Amino acid sequence: MAPADVRVATAVAAVRHLAGRIGPRPGTSAAYLRAAAWVQQRLGEAGWRVERQRFATPAGVSWGVPVPAGPSVNLVATRGEVRPGRPWLLVGAHLDTVPQAPGAEDNASGVGVLLAVAEALADRRARLPVVLVAFGSEEPRGPGDDDHHYGSRAYVADLGAAQRRSLRGMVSLDRVGVGAALPVGSAVGSAGDPDPLRAEVLAAARRAGVATLPETGQRSSDHWSFVRAGLPGVRLGSTPYAGYHSAGDLPEVVEPAQLGRAARTVVAWLR
Numbered sequence: 001m002a003p004a005d006v007r008v009a010t011a012v013a014a015v016r017h018l019a020g021r022i023g024p025r026p027g028t029s030a031a032y033l034r035a036a037a038w039v040q041q042r043l044g045e046a047g048w049r050v051e052r053q054r055f056a057t058p059a060g061v062s063w064g065v066p067v068p069a070g071p072s073v074n075l076v077a078t079r080g081e082v083r084p085g086r087p088w089l090l091v092g093a094h095l096d097t098v099p100q101a102p103g104a105e106d107n108a109s110g111v112g113v114l115l116a117v118a119e120a121l122a123d124r125r126a127r128l129p130v131v132l133v134a135f136g137s138e139e140p141r142g143p144g145d146d147d148h149h150y151g152s153r154a155y156v157a158d159l160g161a162a163q164r165r166s167l168r169g170m171v172s173l174d175r176v177g178v179g180a181a182l183p184v185g186s187a188v189g190s191a192g193d194p195d196p197l198r199a200e201v202l203a204a205a206r207r208a209g210v211a212t213l214p215e216t217g218q219r220s221s222d223h224w225s226f227v228r229a230g231l232p233g234v235r236l237g238s239t240p241y242a243g244y245h246s247a248g249d250l251p252e253v254v255e256p257a258q259l260g261r262a263a264r265t266v267v268a269w270l271r
C-alpha cells in the first residue's frame with residue numbers, strides 16, 4: 001500500500017457526481033438517500049461490506065433555511081476483520097450538505113477521499129482493522145453543540161464499551177480539497193496540549209510528503225462527537241474558501257492536488 005496507490009481520479013469523480021449531478025443533500029432529503037445509494041455502491045465495488053445505520057434527525061434551521069425532521073442513515077463499511085475489544089481505526093466523512101449548497105468542497109471532497117482510501121486499501125491490509133463511515137446529518141440545524149453531528153453522535157452512542165476502549169483513532173475528512181497545505185485539527189485548546197492522535201497524523205503526513213497546518217480548538221466536524229465521548233479524534237481539512245455553504249460550492253472549487261494530499265496522508269496513517 002504505497003501512497004502512490006491512491007487514485008485521485010476516484011475522489012474527483014465523486015465530487016463531480018455528488019455536487020455536480022445530485023447537488024444539495026440535507027441529511028433527511030431524498031437527494032441524500034440518492035447520494036447514499038451511490039456511495040454504498042462505490043464502497044461495495046471496492047470490496048467493502050456496507051451496513052446502513054438509521055437514526056433520527058430533528059427539524060431545525062440549517063444555515064438560515066428551515067429543514068424537516070426525518071430519518072437519515074450512516075453508511076458503515078468494513079471488511080469483516082473488526083472484532084469488539086481488538087484495536088481498530090475509523091475514517092469518516094459527512095455526506096450531507098446545507099440546503100443551499102451543492103457541497104463540492106463541503107463535503108463531497110471528504111467523501112471522495114474516503115472512496116479513494118477504500119480503493120487503496122482494497123487488496124492490502126492496514127496496520128489495524130479499519131472502519132470507513134459516511135456520516136449523515138453533520139450540518140447544523142440550530143446554534144448549539146447538540147444541534148449538529150447527528151449521524152456521528154448516533155454512531156458513537158451505539159458503540160459498546162469494548163469497542164470504545166479499543167478505538168485507536170478517528171479521522172474526520174471535512175473540506176479536504178482547497179489549499180496547498182492540509183489542516184490537521186485537534187479539539188485541544190492550545191498547541192502545547194498533548195494530542196497523541198494529532199501527532200500520529202502529522203507524522204503520517206510527513207511520511208507522505210504532505211505539508212500540514214496544525215490547528216487547535218477544532219470542534220466543527222464529526223471527530224468532535226468522538227472527542228466529546230472521551231475517544232481520540234482529529235479533523236483533516238477546513239481551509240476557508242469563497243463558496244462555503246453557498247450555491248458557489250461547485251466542483252471547480254475543489255483542487256485535485258489537495259484531494260491527493262489528504263488521501264495520501266490517510267493511507268500513510270493506516271498502513
Ligand SMILES: [Zn+2]
Binds near residue numbers: 138
Ligand atoms: Zn462539512
